[in-house]
Amino acid sequence: MIIKNKTLDYATWWNKIIQEGDIVDIRYDVKGFFVWKPYGFSIMKNIKSNWEILFKKNNIKEVYFPLFVPVEYAAKNKSWWDSFKEQAFYVLGYYDKEKRIFIRPTGEPAMYPVFSKWIRSHRDLPLRIYQTVMSYRNETKSTKSLVRDVEIGPWYEIHTCHSSAKEAEEEINLAIKMNEHLFNLSAIAYLKVRKPKADCFPGSVGAVEFYTLMNDGVIENGSCNNLGQAYAKAFNITYTYQDQKKDFVWQTCTGNGERFLSAILANHSDEKGIVIPPKVAPIKAQIIYIKLKEEIEITTGLSEEHLEYVNVNDSGELGEVRFNSEKRGIPARIEIGPKELDEKICQVVWRDGIKNKVSLKDLKKEIEIGLERLQKKLQEENHKELNSRIKECDTFEEAKKASIALIGWCGGEECGGWIKNKTSKEIIGMTLKPSTKKCIHCGEKGEATYIAKSY
Ligand SMILES: [Zn+2]
Known part of the structure; x- marks a missing residue:
């Protein structure tokens, strides 16, 4: 879709939709940081719970590694450290002045030295874990909230170790499938490419990168890295197999997160604001009672947590409620006034502009079909847009x-x-x-x- 207000440049429009869509507050006084607002954070939490369910199903265990990382850990892989040390934040005031500590820019340097302690024999393999964290990189280029930040996340990173190259390759294929599934829930079309060797982690076998549309170009949106044995050699992650023979493990890592939301905002917004795909929308429908003396019970089939109720008493107030609902991209508005109540009907207005008068007894079915229709439409439109580009x-x-x-x-x-x-x-x-x-x-x-x- 990507319809933006033609009078605004992209950066101004972006800041406007994320601020007015109630996603984040960008008026925080440290460049590269912003505040998550309750509505925005609840969308992010829905996306996050989708990956938690998916990883649990695929038996990838959740862990948490510390924010502080000793420089000596990172320095074990010189080529990695050379590419990250300029972007790292260092910790002042740590009690042991001899120990240099920096803040996690990504998981590898904290995890891999610990993996070398955890893995001893082939019985410890495969090791398949993930963590959902914030990471920190000193961004020298201009920052853009939810696209290029200093505090990055929430994002997941999966790290795996295997006893064969073939198993690592299979893990990469699974990582690709999982990323595709998460994009489908967000109704986002993606382009998958093989990264040029020079852009992959040094010494790795290769990487598959996902890209999604943003403005007139694309953004990176999830990479699946087949690390081969390069990192295992740098961090000395070995295992023994039959007759005490020793070998280095084969590793993969993959990560994504906040950018699922960036893709939703960049692709499913229009001149009225953002559009949240029903499958990740925290509020799926808003029930608006117009000049009703008492609240009435109506059956939508949705659970209470997915509904928002509003009472309005005049047309000015109603206009404002509708405006706010559209800005926040709520999939459906169910409006009911005295006249509708007499006729036992309501008006359902979908975020894409489709309006229907529906009898109250058919509302549940209408909502179910409508949410599915909107999800499908958003995804199909985005596929069409990507292909046309x-x-x-x-x-x-x-x-x-x-x-x-x-x-x-x-x-x-x-x-x-x-x-x-x-x-x-x-x-x-x-x-x-x-x-x-x-x-x-x-x-x-x-x-x-x-x-x-x-x-
Ligand atoms: Zn050439």
Whole structure:
């Protein structure tokens, strides 16, 4: 969908919908931080409980690792530490002045030295755990709430260790399936790509990255990393198998979180505000009693926690209630006044503008069908939008004009630089199923590769 108020630039519009949609309060005086408001946090909690249910079903156990990480842990993997140390926050005032401590930018450095203590033999494998946390990175570029923050999250990170490369590969396939399931509940279309080697964790086998639409480009939305044995070697995570033979474990890690919500806000909003897909909406319907002397009982089939009740006494008040309901993206409004009550009907107004007069005895069915219809419609529209954005291009002029261009790239650094320069787009990754396509710059054999503006 992505309909925005044409008079506002994207950054201003974004801040306006998240503030007025009651998601967060961005008026906090530390750059890169914001306050979660009750309504926004309850949407985030619904998304979070979806992944908790999913991970439980797949037997991935929840843990919690400390926020403070000793630098000596991180330094065990030099290439990782080199890429993160500039973004790390250091702790002052820790009692042991000799010990340098920094704050978790991501889970690996806290977890992996502990994994090397937990894993001894093949009987300790596979190890499959996750934690849901906030992480902290010093963001030098401009920040944007829910897209690029200093306090990042809530997000989950799954870390697994295995006794074979094949098992690690299967775990990656499961991680992809789980991310897809969570996107379906949020009615979001996604693009899956293979990350270029240079953008993967150093020494890893590879990564599959999800992208979702944002404005005229895309945002990264969940990566599934096959780490191979590189991290196990750096952190000395070994196991013994038959006859006391020793080997390093095979690892995977995958993470996502807050950006499910960012994708909902970026993709399902319109000029009236945000639209929350029914499956993650904390309030699924609002019941508005208009000038009624007494409240009446109506059957919606929804549990009380998914309903919000409002009494209004004049048309000014009613206008304001409707306006607020639309801004917050509540899927349905059920309006009932004295006239409707006499006729035993009500008016149901859906967030996409569809209105129906419904008899009170049919309301339960109407709500059930309507919620399903809206969920499906949001998802289908977003799929259509994503597909319409992808264009196969043979020249850089075409690629420059496209929102997401599918071009050929030989994988060379020099050609990569030329492509970025000529098209003002980032290389986001190759098609999941490898497909050959002549490099758009050097003309040599290349791979079909997506490029887009990345937020
Ligand atoms: Zn090339």
